[in-house]
Amino acid sequence: MIEVVVTDLCTGCGACVQACPSNVFAMPDAGGAAVIARQDDCQTCFLCELHCPVDALYVAPDCDTVLGVTEAEARASGHLGRFKLLSGWGANPEQYPDAHWRMASVFERAFAMAGVKRP
Amino acid sequence: MLSLQADVLVIGGGLAGAWAAVGAARAGARVVLAEKGYCGTSGVTATAGPGHWWVPPDPPELRARAIADRMARGGFLGEPDWMARILDLTWRTLPTLAGFYDFPKDDAGITQYRALRGPEYMRAMRRLVTSLGVRILDHSPALELVVADDGAVCGARGFARQAHEDWQVAAPAVVLATGGCAFASRLLGSGNNTGDGLLMAAEVGAAFSGMEFTNAYCIAPAGTTMTRSMAYSFARYFDADGRPLDIPPGPDTTRRLAEALARGPVLCSLEALPEDIRAHLPTIQPNVTVAFERAGIDPFTTRFPVTLRGEGTVRGIGGVRVHGPACEAGVPGLYVAGDVATRELITGAISGGGAQNSAWALSSGLLAGQAAAIHAARHGQVARAARPTGQAGLRPSGAVRPVDLAGARALVAAEMEDIRNMVRRGPVLERSLAELDTAWHDVASHAGGEGGARVRTREIAAMLAAARWSKASALARRETRGMHWRADAPAADAAMQARLTSGGLGSVWTRFETAAHAVAA
Numbered sequence: 001m002i003e004v005v006v007t008d009l010c011t012g013c014g015a016c017v018q019a020c021p022s023n024v025f026a027m028p029d030a031g032g033a034a035v036i037a038r039q040d041d042c043q044t045c046f047l048c049e050l051h052c053p054v055d056a057l058y059v060a061p062d063c064d065t066v067l068g069v070t071e072a073e074a075r076a077s078g079h080l081g082r083f084k085l086l087s088g089w090g091a092n093p094e095q096y097p098d099a100h101w102r103m104a105s106v107f108e109r110a111f112a113m114a115g116v117k118r119p
Numbered sequence: 120m121l122s123l124q125a126d127v128l129v130i131g132g133g134l135a136g137a138w139a140a141v142g143a144a145r146a147g148a149r150v151v152l153a154e155k156g157y158c159g160t161s162g163v164t165a166t167a168g169p170g171h172w173w174v175p176p177d178p179p180e181l182r183a184r185a186i187a188d189r190m191a192r193g194g195f196l197g198e199p200d201w202m203a204r205i206l207d208l209t210w211r212t213l214p215t216l217a218g219f220y221d222f223p224k225d226d227a228g229i230t231q232y233r234a235l236r237g238p239e240y241m242r243a244m245r246r247l248v249t250s251l252g253v254r255i256l257d258h259s260p261a262l263e264l265v266v267a268d269d270g271a272v273c274g275a276r277g278f279a280r281q282a283h284e285d286w287q288v289a290a291p292a293v294v295l296a297t298g299g300c301a302f303a304s305r306l307l308g309s310g311n312n313t314g315d316g317l318l319m320a321a322e323v324g325a326a327f328s329g330m331e332f333t334n335a336y337c338i339a340p341a342g343t344t345m346t347r348s349m350a351y352s353f354a355r356y357f358d359a360d361g362r363p364l365d366i367p368p369g370p371d372t373t374r375r376l377a378e379a380l381a382r383g384p385v386l387c388s389l390e391a392l393p394e395d396i397r398a399h400l401p402t403i404q405p406n407v408t409v410a411f412e413r414a415g416i417d418p419f420t421t422r423f424p425v426t427l428r429g430e431g432t433v434r435g436i437g438g439v440r441v442h443g444p445a446c447e448a449g450v451p452g453l454y455v456a457g458d459v460a461t462r463e464l465i466t467g468a469i470s471g472g473g474a475q476n477s478a479w480a481l482s483s484g485l486l487a488g489q490a491a492a493i494h495a496a497r498h499g500q501v502a503r504a505a506r507p508t509g510q511a512g513l514r515p516s517g518a519v520r521p522v523d524l525a526g527a528r529a530l531v532a533a534e535m536e537d538i539r540n541m542v543r544r545g546p547v548l549e550r551s552l553a554e555l556d557t558a559w560h561d562v563a564s565h566a567g568g569e570g571g572a573r574v575r576t577r578e579i580a581a582m583l584a585a586a587r588w589s590k591a592s593a594l595a596r597r598e599t600r601g602m603h604w605r606a607d608a609p610a611a612d613a614a615m616q617a618r619l620t621s622g623g624l625g626s627v628w629t630r631f632e633t634a635a636h637a638v639a640a
Contacts, residue, residue, distance in 0.1 A: 021156030021165070022310050023258055023280055043310030044344040046406050047160040050238050061343040061410040063305050079413055086405035087238065098223045098239065099402040100168045101231035103349055106396055106403070110352030113391075116369040 002042045002059050003069035006080065007033040009056035019051035039066065046083050055081030055090075121279060121286040123254070125151040126495035127488065128290035130261045130275055130316060133162020134169070135457020135480035136296030137244035142488025143294070144251035148495055150488075151288050152253050153277060155260035155297075155311045155574075159245040160238070162298050163433055163458075166308030167347070168404060169477030170234035171209050172465075182206055189475075193467015194600040195616050196329070201464040204444075208485060209478040219243035219250075237308075259286055260574045263509025264293065264319045264453070271451035271498075272323055273505055280571050289505070291498045292452050292491035295320060296484065299433035299458035300585040302535035303528055306337065306428045307346045307406075314432070316459040317588075318581035320439045322508040325448045326622040328461040328632075329437035330585070331592035331603045334541045335470045336373050337434070338387075341424035345410040350400065350418070353392045357422060359384045374604075377427055377538045386422040429536040432585065434470050435602070436462050437592070440620055445490030446483050452494065454487035456480065463618055468601020510624065511563035511584075512576035519567035524579050527558045531582045535589070544607045548594040552627075555590060559583045563624070588621040588629075595619060595629040 002024055005016075010033035017025045017034060025048070026037035033056075036042075044063040049055070058074035060067050074080060084090040088098060127143040129136050132154030140152045154161055174185045186202045213232045214222075220243035222230050235243075248255065261277040265287070274289040300314030317327070337346035338354075356364040356379065364385065366375040379385045392400075397419060401408040416423045432438055438461040442449040446456055457480040466475045510516070534540065534551050562583060566576045596619055598612035599605050621629045 017281070018257065019157050019160050021161035021308075023156065041310070043308065044305075045160070045166045045308050045310070046409060047165060047238060051160070059413075061340070061345060061414050063344045064342050077413075079409070082412065083405055083409045086401045086408060087236075088402075089238075096402050096405075098221070098236055099399050100236040100404070101223055101225055101234050102396075102399055102403050103168060103170055103234050106349055107352055109393070109396070110368055113353070114368045116367065 001044050001063055001066055002036055002039060002048065002057065003067060004058050004071055004074050005034050005036060006056045006058070006071045006074055009054050010034055011054055013053060015051050015053060016048045016057060020048050021045065049083045050087060050089055055084065120284060121282070123151055123286070123288045125149050125288055125290040127292050127294060127491040128153065128275055128288045129294045129296055129488070131162070131296035131298060131457070131459070132158030132255065133296065133298050133457065134164040134241070134244065134477060135298070135484040136294070137241070137248050138481050138484025139294040139296050139456045139488035139491070140248045140253045141251060142485035143492040144253050146489045146492035148492035150253040151256065151290065152248065153256045153259045153261055153275070153286070153288065155258070155315070157257045158248065158255050159241045161311050162241070163306070163308045163312060164477065164480070165237045165241040166406065167237045167473060168234060169237070169240070169473040171213060171481065172206060172471070172474040172478035173210065173233040174206050176207070176210060189467060193469050194611065195467065196463050196601070196618055197467035198464045205465050205478050205482040208482040212481060212485065216243055216247065219247045256286065261315065261319065262573055262577055263507050263513060264323050265505045265507050266323055268504040268506070269451070272453040276507055278571060278574055280574065283570065290495065291500065292454065292495040294454045294456055294487045294491050295439065295448065295459050296456040297459045299431055299435065299438065300582060301431040301433050302429055302582055302586060303532040304429035304431060304536050305344050306430055306433060307339070307344045309433060312431070312433055313578035314581035314585040315577060317439065317585050318511070318577065320448060320453070320455070320459070321584060321622060321624055322510055323450050323453065325450055325453065326440045326620050327437055327588050328440040328618050328620050329463040330432070330588040330621050331596045331619060332436035332468060332601065333432055333535065333589040334543070334602055334604065335430040335434040336377065336427040336541065337430055338376065338425050339428050340410065340414065340416070341426045343410055343414070344428070345407060346428045347404050347407050349404060350389055350392055350407060351387070353389060355388045355391060357386045357388070359386070373427065374541065377541050380427060381538050384424050387425045388422045389418040390420065392419060429540070431535060433458055434472060434476070436466050436468070436470065437589070438462065444486070446487040447490070454491050456484040456487040468603060470602055509577070511580035512566050512568065512573055515563065515565055515567055517564035520565045522561055522566040524562070524566065524576060527562055527579050527583060530554060530558050531579070531586050535586055541604070543593050543603070543605050545594060545597065548590050552587060552590040552594065555583055555587045559587060584624060587627045591627045591629050592619050592621045
């Protein structure tokens with residue numbers, strides 16, 4: 001679930017408000033950082049992190065419970081921007097080439113190892 | 120109210136809706152695409168990585184073999200002609216996304232088209248759709264279809280949940296592409312997949328096919344949504360006391376997992392995943408790696424608890440019955456694309472998984488979009504007399520009063536996720552159907568609301584309706600075929616080698632089709 005917006009990183013650009021498929025975020029009328037307005041609606045898809053240009057969002061994999069991660073904990077975690085980085089949407093994309101095409105061969109090897117026909 | 124006119128309205132901006140918009144726009148139509156969330160992140164493609172059904176045209180035996188194999192494994196409910204069309208259209212179309220999607224090269228330097236990473240695929244689709252002049256309405260869930268006095272679908276109404284205003288689009292052709300129904304299961308990326316289009320289609324008289332095939336499930340680390348199964352093809356499983364469980368990879372994996380989970384916690388180890396694949400995992404499926412990292416789990420050295428998430432009609436098969444070669448829904452002006460439509464035509468009675476489903480999303484999208492554009496050109500502007508068709512949650516049949524919507528949602532999730540939906544028995548299905556009927560009638564008779572609250576109510580009504588068609592179909596198909604498994608009828612019955620149609624809102628009906636399509640086993 002979305003845990004926290006790191007407010008001193010957030011530029012208030014509104015990209016998360018637009019990109020979140022579950023309409024979780026909102027921009028305060030007074031301006032400033034995006035807020036998590038409807039946390040319960042979060043579908044734990046992590047996609048807001050890809051669309052945040054400044055890595056200010058932290059999604060935890062837990063979809064049932066709010067952990068209560070603080071801004072400081074999110075910053076200290078080393079996880080901010082990690083999803084973007086591995087996806088090649090962040091710095092040095094050449095170091096993180098899209099290897100999704102390997103998926104079929106992974107399945108083939110697994111089923112060959114197990115000696116079964118792929119279901 | 121935002122009021123627009125278009126030639127073609129596409130409802131849903133996931134993979135199929137985006138391809139439908141492309142098909143319609145390339146055929147010259149003015150297209151509006153209304154998406155509940157954001158076209159680019161909404162729908163189950165955006166979090167996944169579809170490897171399309173992908174068989175080269177040469178030598179021709181390859182496709183002939185793939186189709187024959189699929190016909191047999193699918194319990195002979197598929198159609199070879201449809202399979203051939205979809206294989207061909209997918210093969211020809213996907214490479215045209217170059218320029219919008221950066222297709223990678225393999226170790227031999229050959230461009231790889233088949234498998235795309237979800238976030239990038241949907242980003243590319245949004246760019247392509249936008250480049251064709253399609254007007255996208257993000258965060259604009261559709262609530263109901265609108266029909267002309269001759270019964271033809273001629274638009275839709277909805278609610279723009281960020282602008283907090285109603286919208287309506289008048290269009291002589293509508294493509295429904297709202298995705299499958301995940302029944303609130305927390306399948307990754309399925310939050311918006313609540314079967315809205317199934318309900319809207321039923322309200323204008325459409326029927327369904329294959330709704331009994333709703334018992335696909337996918338593994339995820341417990342408490343998470345991360346239903347990405349690739350790494351688990353190497354998984355080893357243990358019970359809470361550390362005893363190994365006999366759950367090898369293969370066609371029975373999910374059933375064995377479900378049976379083990381019914382007995383108690385199941386722990387998983389990915390220690391058998393080869394080193395080279397471990398090294399590639401972060402760039403094959405970045406979200407899988409990220410989820411493990413944040414949970415503090417090293418899956419290669421630590422055993423972690425797992426669960427199963429229901430895939431409903433997303434990876435199940437059923438949906439709006441397709442009436443013609445351009446994905447006609449059987450109601451004038453209405454077309455269906457992607458997972459809102461039945462995929463039996465190309466999958467038969469077993470799940471197509473990401474392969475068939477993404478090929479279907481692309482191809483049915485293009486076909487439906489193009490046909491909708493042609494229909495619009497022939498029929499011109501919409502007649503003024505138009506009637507909104509929404510019932511449950513919008514125009515209740517009885518007095519409005521508080522309804523336990525959270526309870527109804529929990530009922531659907533439990534009925535569709537529990538092992539009793541995987542391994543089916545007649546009396547249990549009857550009880551499930553009765554409970555769902557009761558909840559449906561309560562919602563349909565009494566639930567009302569304003570503004571954004573209507574969206575949630577309609578979602579719950581749609582899930583209830585889809586669950587009822589599913590249970591009724593599972594009850595009617597008193598045999599075991601493909602993924603549909605009746606513990607009280609464990610063999611296939613040749614008399615039931617036919618597709619099963621269903622429908623109805625107030626009362627649900629099912630009917631076996633005459634098996635004109637059936638191929639002798």
